[in-house]
Amino acid sequence: MSEQLDNKELEQDENAATASVVRLLRVFFSGMSLLMVLMIVLYFLSGFHIVGSDEQALHFRFGKLIGIRAPDNWYFSWPRPFGEVYEKKVKQQRTYNCEAFWYPTNEKNVLSGNTGPSATESMKPGEGGYLLTGDTNIIHQRWSIVYHIGELDKYYKNFNEPEQLLEALLRNAILEETASLTIKNVFEGSNENLRASVFINLQNKIAKLQPGLTIDQLNYLQKETPLGTKEAFQDVTNASQERSSMVYEAESYEKQLLHDAVGEKERILSDALTYEQRLKSRLAAKADYLVEIHPQFSKYGFSLFMNQYHTTIQNTLERAENIIVAHPEQELRLTIQPLLKALKPDASEQ
Numbered sequence: 267m268s269e270q271l272d273n274k275e276l277e278q279d280e281n282a283a284t285a286s287v288v289r290l291l292r293v294f295f296s297g298m299s300l301l302m303v304l305m306i307v308l309y310f311l312s313g314f315h316i317v318g319s320d321e322q323a324l325h326f327r328f329g330k331l332i333g334i335r336a337p338d339n340w341y342f343s344w345p346r347p348f349g350e351v352y353e354k355k356v357k358q359q360r361t362y363n364c365e366a367f368w369y370p371t372n373e374k375n376v377l378s379g380n381t382g383p384s385a386t387e388s389m390k391p392g393e394g395g396y397l398l399t400g401d402t403n404i405i406h407q408r409w410s411i412v413y414h415i416g417e418l419d420k421y422y423k424n425f426n427e428p429e430q431l432l433e434a435l436l437r438n439a440i441l442e443e444t445a446s447l448t449i450k451n452v453f454e455g456s457n458e459n460l461r462a463s464v465f466i467n468l469q470n471k472i473a474k475l476q477p478g479l480t481i482d483q484l485n486y487l488q489k490e491t492p493l494g495t496k497e498a499f500q501d502v503t504n505a506s507q508e509r510s511s512m513v514y515e516a517e518s519y520e521k522q523l524l525h526d527a528v529g530e531k532e533r534i535l536s537d538a539l540t541y542e543q544r545l546k547s548r549l550a551a552k553a554d555y556l557v558e559i560h561p562q563f564s565k566y567g568f569s570l571f572m573n574q575y576h577t578t579i580q581n582t583l584e585r586a587e588n589i590i591v592a593h594p595e596q597e598l599r600l601t602i603q604p605l606l607k608a609l610k611p612d613a614s615e616q
Contacts, residue, residue, distance in 0.1 A: 370394035403449035408487040421478030428477040439467040
C-alpha cells in the first residue's frame with residue numbers, strides 16, 4: 267500500500283514537472299513567435315526611405331536599376347537581398363587641391379621663409395612635381411577644383427572611383443595646355459586665359475567619359491619657376507614689366523601728342539577762317555568804296571586821286587607818334603603828334 271502511495275506521489279511530481287516544462291516551452295515559443303513577427307515588421311519597415319533635400323537615391327531590384335528617387339519624398343524598396351537603395355549627397359560641393367606639379371614639402375618651407383634647401387639647390391628626381399612648357403622650360407603650378415555629383419546613375423555605374431578619375435583628368439588637362447605654351451606665354455600671359463583653356467579641355471574630357479560629375483569652379487592658384495632659376499626669371503619679369511611700362515608711356519605720349527596736334531590744327535584752321543572772313547569783309551568794303559567813287563573819278567580824274575592821297579597821308583600822320591622826314595643831305599626828326607592834336611579842332615567846338 268505504501269509503495270502505491272509513493273508511486274502515485276512520484277507520478278504527480280513528474281506530471282507537475284512536465285507541466286512546468288510545457289508552460290515554459292509555450293512561453294518560449296510565444297516569445298520567439300512575437301520576436302519573429304517583430305523582426306518581419308522591422309524587415310519591411312527597413313524598406314521605407316526618405317531622400318534628403320540635397321540627396322538623390324538609386325532604386326535597385328535584384329541588382330537592376332529601376333528608378334532614381336527625387337529628394338524630399340518617402341519611398342518603399344524591398345530590403346536586401348531583394349532590393350537595394352543607394353543614396354548620395356549630390357548637391358554637396360567637394361574640393362580637390364592639385365599639387366602634383368608643385369614643390370616638394372621641404373621646398374614649400376623655403377617659399378614660406380622657413381629652413382630648407384638653398385635656392386641654388388638643384389631639383390631631385392622623385393621629389394615634388396613640375397610641368398614642361400612648349401619650349402622645354404620647367405614650371406611649377408598649383409590648382410584647385412570645386413565639383414559636385416551631377417548625374418548619380420552615371421557616377422555609380424560608369425566608374426568605381428569617379429573622384430580619382432576627375433583628379434587624373436585635371437592633371438592631364440593642365441599638362442596638355444601648359445605644354446602648348448612657351449614659358450613667356452605662361453608668365454607674361456593672362457592667368458585667366460590659361461585657366462579658361464584648361465577648363466574647356468577638362469570639360470571635353472568629362473563629356474567624353476561621363477563620370478557623372480559637374481565642375482563648379484576651377485582655380486589657378488599659383489605659378490613659380492624652379493628655385494634655382496627664380497632670381498633669373500624675376501630679372502626677366504622685371505625687365506618685361508619695365509618694357510611694358512615704357513611702351514605704355516610712349517603710347518600715352520603719342521596719344522597726347524596727336525591730341526595736341528589735332529587741337530593746334532583746329533586752332534590754326536579757326537584763325538585762318540576768321541582771317542579769311544575779316545579779309546573778305548575788308549575787301550568787300552573797299553570794293554563798295556571803289557564802286558562809290560568811280561563816278562567821281564571819271565569826272566575829276568587825277569585831282570580826285572591826289573585828294574585821296576593827301577587824305578590818306580593826313581590820317582596816317584594823325585595816328586603816328588614820331589615822324590622821320592628823310593632828306594638827301596640830313597635826317598630831321600619831328601614830333602608832330604602833340605602839335606596835330608593841338609591844331610585839330612575839338613569835337614565839342616565843332
